[in-house]
Amino acid sequence: MQSLRRFVFSLRRQFSFFPTTRKMAYSTEVLRCEASSISFDAAGKPVISSQETSAALLRAARLLNDNETVAFPTETVYGLGADALDAAASSKIFAAKGRPPDNPLIAHVSSREMLQRLLPVAYTIPPIYEILMRHFWPGPLTLLFPSNPDVVPSLVTANQSTVAIRMPSHPVARALIALADTAVAAPSANSSGRPSPTRAEHVLKDMNGKVALILDGGPCDVGLESTVVDGLHDDGNLRVLRPGGVTVEGIESALRAEMEDSAAIPRVLVHRRDFRDEAMERAPTTPGMKYRHYSPTVPVVLLKTSTPSSTTQPQSAQAFLDSVVRERSSGKRMRIGLMVPSDSPLLAKMTAFDGVEWVPHLLGRLSEPGISAQRLFDGLLTLDNAGVDLIVVEEIKEENEGLAFMNRVSKAAGEIIWIDSSQP
Numbered sequence: 001m002q003s004l005r006r007f008v009f010s011l012r013r014q015f016s017f018f019p020t021t022r023k024m025a026y027s028t029e030v031l032r033c034e035a036s037s038i039s040f041d042a043a044g045k046p047v048i049s050s051q052e053t054s055a056a057l058l059r060a061a062r063l064l065n066d067n068e069t070v071a072f073p074t075e076t077v078y079g080l081g082a083d084a085l086d087a088a089a090s091s092k093i094f095a096a097k098g099r100p101p102d103n104p105l106i107a108h109v110s111s112r113e114m115l116q117r118l119l120p121v122a123y124t125i126p127p128i129y130e131i132l133m134r135h136f137w138p139g140p141l142t143l144l145f146p147s148n149p150d151v152v153p154s155l156v157t158a159n160q161s162t163v164a165i166r167m168p169s170h171p172v173a174r175a176l177i178a179l180a181d182t183a184v185a186a187p188s189a190n191s192s193g194r195p196s197p198t199r200a201e202h203v204l205k206d207m208n209g210k211v212a213l214i215l216d217g218g219p220c221d222v223g224l225e226s227t228v229v230d231g232l233h234d235d236g237n238l239r240v241l242r243p244g245g246v247t248v249e250g251i252e253s254a255l256r257a258e259m260e261d262s263a264a265i266p267r268v269l270v271h272r273r274d275f276r277d278e279a280m281e282r283a284p285t286t287p288g289m290k291y292r293h294y295s296p297t298v299p300v301v302l303l304k305t306s307t308p309s310s311t312t313q314p315q316s317a318q319a320f321l322d323s324v325v326r327e328r329s330s331g332k333r334m335r336i337g338l339m340v341p342s343d344s345p346l347l348a349k350m351t352a353f354d355g356v357e358w359v360p361h362l363l364g365r366l367s368e369p370g371i372s373a374q375r376l377f378d379g380l381l382t383l384d385n386a387g388v389d390l391i392v393v394e395e396i397k398e399e400n401e402g403l404a405f406m407n408r409v410s411k412a413a414g415e416i417i418w419i420d421s422s423q424p
Contacts, residue, residue: 030204030214031056033073038171044111046175056215057172061179063212064089069096071189071203072176073217074168076140076225076245077196077377078203079108079186080211081176084118087153090185094155096210099192104158104286105185106142106226107165110177118163118183120148128231128238128255128266135254138169140226140245144285156185157285164286166226172217188225189214195294195380195412198223202381223374224404227251228286237267239275241286243404245373270403294377294412296384298337300391302413305346305421316423317349325355328390335359337383337391339376341366345421346394359388369402376405380412 037050048054060070067089069082080096083089084107094101109115119125123146125133132141147163157163165183168174177184188196189203189211197203200216207214227244229251231237240248248268259265269275303320325334334356340347342362351358361379364371383391393409396402410416 026209026212028204028208028211028214030200030216031059033057033172033215033217035073035171035217038175040171040174044178046171046178048175053172057175057179060176060213060215064176064180064182064184067092068212069093069210070176070213070215071200071207071211072173072186072215073170073200073220074108074140074173074186075170075220076168076222077198077220078189078200078214079173079184080189080207081108081184081186083180084108084156084183084185085151085153087155090153090155093185093187096207097187097190097192099187101155102158102283103192104160104164104284105156105187106228106286107152107156107163107183108173108177108186109165109167109183110174111167114177114181114183115165115167118145118148118152118165120146126231128236131254131258132229132231132251133167134258136246136250137167138174140166140169140222142166142226142228142242142244142286144228144230144232144241146232158283160283160285162230162232162285164228170217170220172215176215193295195296195377195384196225197381198374198378202378205385219378221374223377224401224408227404230285231266237269240268240270241280241284243270243407245401245404247400248403249400273398294380294408295414296380296391296412298384298388298391299415300380300393300409300413302409302416303346303392303394303419304416305395305419312418314418314420317346317419317421318353318423320417320419321350321353321355324390333357334390335386335388337361337379337386337388339363339379339383339391340394341368341372341396344394346419349421350392359383359386363394363396366396369396369400369405372396373401373405376408 033053033056034050037053039047063070069092071080082093142164144162152163190206198220203214222245225244227246228242230239255265336356338360343365398406
């Protein structure tokens with residue numbers, strides 16, 4: 001059966017298509033999946049105890065094999081999935097999202113065997129990748145591999161020689177991919193440029209009528225997209241192209257734990273913090289590098305409270321809010337969404353200002369960057385749907401998950417304001 005399916009896939013690839021702008025009209029279904037009812041046997045095959053969940057997953061797998069799109073939960077965000085080995089199927093992702101064709105897709109696999117299908121026949125996975133896969137797969141880590149152009153359509157790689165691949169840990173995602181028996185291309189299930197969805201209701205509000213089926217597996221645990229790592233350079237160093245659910249500190253710890261020679265441990269370099277690559281930014285090898293992302297329909301202001309440059313004069317919270325009301329209120333009482341840590345010194349200062357109506361969405365404590373990351377997209381979408389006029393987000397330290405948090409907020413914000421938190 002697998003051989004027949006692969007033969008059919010090879011025929012489809014010979015008659016591949018470019019991305020289409022044709023709008024697909026669906027009567028979008030939403031089916032509930034209980035992640036707790038899914039386990040995996042020694043061979044990695046899903047074992048599903050819930051009849052309802054099994055039926056939903058089989059329905060979704062059939063749709064994927066029929067070249068349709070399916071939205072499903074991963075541990076990071078909800079993905080909009082299509083057969084990654086079929087250009088006609090993957091083109092429907094671009095059409096549904098309004099995604100630029102030079103923005104590559106990540107291929108999701110459910111097993112090591114499925115990974116090998118996407119790689120050049122003689123390719124040997126490097127030892128550094130083996131370490132990362134042992135520690136973080138299944139999980140929110142995407143690795144850049146050489147692509148087999150006879151298998152992976154150029155549409156998926158945006159005509160690059162590499163393909164980004166990860167193995168999700170969410171039981172619903174991994175079971176769906178295994179049942180479809182094909183790698184699944186799955187960017188976030190939202191219109192391009194919008195915040196990534198972390199709940200099925202987020203997907204339905206944005207993509208209703210644009211996707212055949214949504215699998216509702218509850219809220220996502222991580223809440224931000226995967227970390228993307230490129231380890232294919234001759235210098236042996238790892239380059240983090242997009243920070244995400246696996247932290248730089250976690251990667252460094254895994255390397256130290258497995259490599260006895262400390263002098264041989266590669267550096268972990270973060271794009272735009274530790275290095276720049278203008279050619280790659282113009283023609284990205286992975287999502288999240290070229291285009292502005294994560295913006296709700298209302299303006300977002302990022303408040304920075306760390307020490308600014310010598311040429312920047314910070315202002316008080318009172319002065320900032322006075323200017324917001326003066327410049328943006330249009331004569332009506334403003335509703336402002338407030339996303340700050342629950343123990344932030346700014347919280348009391350901001351909410352003491354009674355010239356606006358506050359709609360808080362707290363980010364957890366300052367010492368909990370993982371909670372802040374989990375709540376970021378949910379907060380942006382919740383506040384946007386609540387009809388606020390403006391969303392204000394306070395920065396957190398760029399450590400652990402805070403690095404990914406600040407990466408996303410910086411792209412979502414239309415304005416950055418420096419605040420002196422010591423002033424009233």
